[in-house]
Amino acid sequence: MTTFADALAASPDLFARLLPTVYFNKHLALTPPLRPSSLHRALTGFRTARIHIGALQSCAGSAVVRIGHSVVACGITPYLVSTDTDVAACGTLFTNVDVAGRRDGMPLAEYVALSRWLFTTANGVGLYEPTDLRVLNPIDGSETGLAFALQAQIQVFAPTAPSQPPQDVVWACLISALASTMIPRLALAPEDDINFITAATAKFSHVGATKLQLQYDIENLPWCVNFGIAHPSGLVLADLDGRVEEVSVDGHIMIIACAPSANDMQDEPKLVAMELSTGLTDITRAQIQQCISLTQKRAYELSAILKTQLQR
Structure with a gap:
């Protein structure tokens, strides 16, 4: 006789729909942690x-x-x-x-x-x-x-x-x-x-x-990046994708920032806007700094893509 647990194990999609937070936490508990939306994208990686x-x-x-x-x-x-x-x-x-x-x-x-x-x-x-x-x-x-x-x-x-x-x-x-x-x-x-x-x-x-x-210069346009904070691990997930990640993270961070100059990637990006929403745990300064650093890299990447298009 097939049990409910057997059904969930046989159908990851069913598992994700019925118990998204459990499904999410099971992935993060692995070594190394995996994100349910894409097993090949790092927690701090961005979609193409x-x-x-x-x-x-x-x-x-x-x-x-x-x-x-x-x-x-x-x-x-x-x-x-x-x-x-x-x-x-x-x-x-x-x-x-x-x-x-x-x-x-x-x-x-x-x-x-x-x-x-x-x-x-x-x-x-x-x-x-x-x-x-x-x-x-x-x-x-x-x-x-x-x-x-x-x-x-x-x-x-x-x-x-x-x-x-x-x-x-x-x-x-x-x-x-x-x-x-x-x-x-x-x-x-x-x-x-x-x-x-x-x-x-x-x-x-x-x-x-x-x-x-x-x-703003084309190289330094302001771009928006969303992040999620997992509970209780405190792991930062960049560029949330799909219902499982959206509903399962405990805190959200939205940052709009400009890319740094191409000559000095260590420059702090110009913050244009930032929104925070917390859940069971507070968002720490270290997590915010990590998100700002990731936003810097993403903004530089998107500005480069747009610049290539405008030059055609």
């Missing part, structure tokens, strides 16, 4: 990352990022607002994250929360100077009373449960799309009067479009 820019021709900037099995696409669209009546929107980056192909029902709460976090963080860290998106008269450089706002539409193609949006992959895709964004140029016909041009009547041309100037 691929970045492709310019995939969406109808957008001013776009990117598709694949990290592990998570795929995210982002398109950046500029639209006109008035500097008189829409002051808060001028130069602002608006974000919307959703599951690709999902058309029915209300947006998932977790993705709404991610959209809000992305909006707050992206605008808060100063990825670009909002005043750079003012529309100037191409003839004399004077103000036109118009400015661009940017809309980032992000679609997640994730094999995991939709309730677990890949925060780090979404951030990487947004950064990559912004790095490739071109701002169109105001086109004036001889009969146009600049004093009467509005957001509804203005015409733009992609000929002579200018690149969005980011506040």
